[in-house]
Amino acid sequence: MGKPLALALTAGEPAGIGPELCLQLALEPRTAGIVVVANQPLLEARAQQLGLTVALHSWHPGETPRMEAGHLSVLHVEGCASHQTGRLDPVNSAYVLRTLEIAGSGCLKGNFDGMVTAPVHKGVINEAGIPFSGHTEFLQELCEVERVVMMLATEQLRVALVTTHLPLKDVSAAITPERLSQVTRILDADLRRFFGIERPRILVAGLNPHAGEGGHLGREEIETIEPTLEKLRAEGISLTGPLPADTLFTPHWLDQADAVLAMYHDQGLPVLKFQGFGRAVNITLGLPIVRTSVDHGTALDLAGTGRADSGSLQAAIKMGEHMARCLKSSNQETRS
Ligand SMILES: NC(=O)C1=CN([C@@H]2O[C@H](COP(=O)(O)OP(=O)(O)OC[C@H]3O[C@@H](n4cnc5c(N)ncnc54)[C@H](O)[C@@H]3O)[C@@H](O)[C@H]2O)C=CC1
Numbered sequence: 001m002g003k004p005l006a007l008a009l010t011a012g013e014p015a016g017i018g019p020e021l022c023l024q025l026a027l028e029p030r031t032a033g034i035v036v037v038a039n040q041p042l043l044e045a046r047a048q049q050l051g052l053t054v055a056l057h058s059w060h061p062g063e064t065p066r067m068e069a070g071h072l073s074v075l076h077v078e079g080c081a082s083h084q085t086g087r088l089d090p091v092n093s094a095y096v097l098r099t100l101e102i103a104g105s106g107c108l109k110g111n112f113d114g115m116v117t118a119p120v121h122k123g124v125i126n127e128a129g130i131p132f133s134g135h136t137e138f139l140q141e142l143c144e145v146e147r148v149v150m151m152l153a154t155e156q157l158r159v160a161l162v163t164t165h166l167p168l169k170d171v172s173a174a175i176t177p178e179r180l181s182q183v184t185r186i187l188d189a190d191l192r193r194f195f196g197i198e199r200p201r202i203l204v205a206g207l208n209p210h211a212g213e214g215g216h217l218g219r220e221e222i223e224t225i226e227p228t229l230e231k232l233r234a235e236g237i238s239l240t241g242p243l244p245a246d247t248l249f250t251p252h253w254l255d256q257a258d259a260v261l262a263m264y265h266d267q268g269l270p271v272l273k274f275q276g277f278g279r280a281v282n283i284t285l286g287l288p289i290v291r292t293s294v295d296h297g298t299a300l301d302l303a304g305t306g307r308a309d310s311g312s313l314q315a316a317i318k319m320g321e322h323m324a325r326c327l328k329s330s331n332q333e334t335r336s
């Protein structure tokens with residue numbers, strides 16, 4: 001048995017459910033080492049509020065994280081000014097982003113085998129004057145890669161997105177042949193690498209109603225999507241589409257596919273969340289590091305009540321462990 005994996009877990013927005021989900025997790029034994037990257041007094045305050053008995057241990061790079069029930073390793077981050085549940089405070093935003101930066105750079109340096117993120121509140125970070133659209137884009141910049149892909153997955157369904165956190169009015173212009181090609185290649189490669197699928201079968205949604213209805217309801221399919229898919233097929237990628245998004249999510253199509261590629265956030269994610277909210281994992285593909293996350297947001301209405309469900313966080317950790325093992329073995333193969 002080698003050294004256990006060490007995954008960084010960022011606790012997210014202090015007013016939300018992230019801190020308590022991290023503590024709930026610590027009540028059970030773990031199969032991978034988890035290091036919560038957060039403000040330690042925040043975790044102590046939340047544990048006290050909820051009556052949870054969890055011993056917090058300072059963690060330093062190179063140490064094996066605690067894995068037994070009731071114990072949690074913590075990489076303390078300064079700067080969390082308010083510990084109040086349910087009430088956002090822009091003063092905490094710089095602290096929240098520091099936790100992401102520490103976890104992400106820790107992965108790049110090899111101190112962690114991957115990172116898992118609890119939810120942040122995008123609005124309050126922007127209110128603090130810091131432009132921020134999501135972990136996905138933040139980590140893309142931190143890791144200095146040109147393109148990443150957001151994919152949410154349950155046991156039954158995988159949905160990846162061509163565009164992520166964009167206003168709807170900007171989506172059409174963002175669907176360029178270049179972006180569509182990069183996203184599709186990353187999706188194809190990472191379905192092979194992390195999911196062991198030899199030749200992934202990808203269903204591609206159109207952008208317009210009825211996939212443009214032959215050009216009568218929009219021309220993006222004819223001018224951009226179809227010609228790009230044709231080129232990608234010539235590279236050996238198995239693509240079906242562009243299909244009308246309203247009928248794509250039916251067994252007729254899904255039964256013969258490994259993933260769906262949706263054109264924008266709310267074309268794909270409502271279906272995925274309807275199918276598996278609370279069990280789904282948000283995965284960032286195309287990074288040099290492993291990053292998984294929960295399928296839900298900060299749930300300010302539940303913070304501090306003890307009623308938040310940790311199912312998605314547990315699924316995100318399980319997926320993070322799996323992906324970290326895949327990445328380790330593919331790195332070893334490359335070296336040997
Ligand atoms: N990974 C991340 O950092 C994510 C962050 N967000 C952010 O979260 C904030 C709030 O977003 P909303 O749209 O209100 O979505 P939300 O997921 O926070 O809440 C939607 C509904 O689901 C419930 N809910 C959420 N998580 C739950 C859990 N673990 N157990 C039981 N019930 C749960 C909430 O109580 C609420 O009724 C936004 O700022 C958004 O940007 C949203 C999604 C992911």
Ligand SMILES: NCC(=O)COP(=O)(O)O
Nearest residue numbers: 133134135136137282293
């Ligand atoms: N809907 C997914 C979401 O908002 C989470 O985005 P990210 O913070 O993981 O980029």
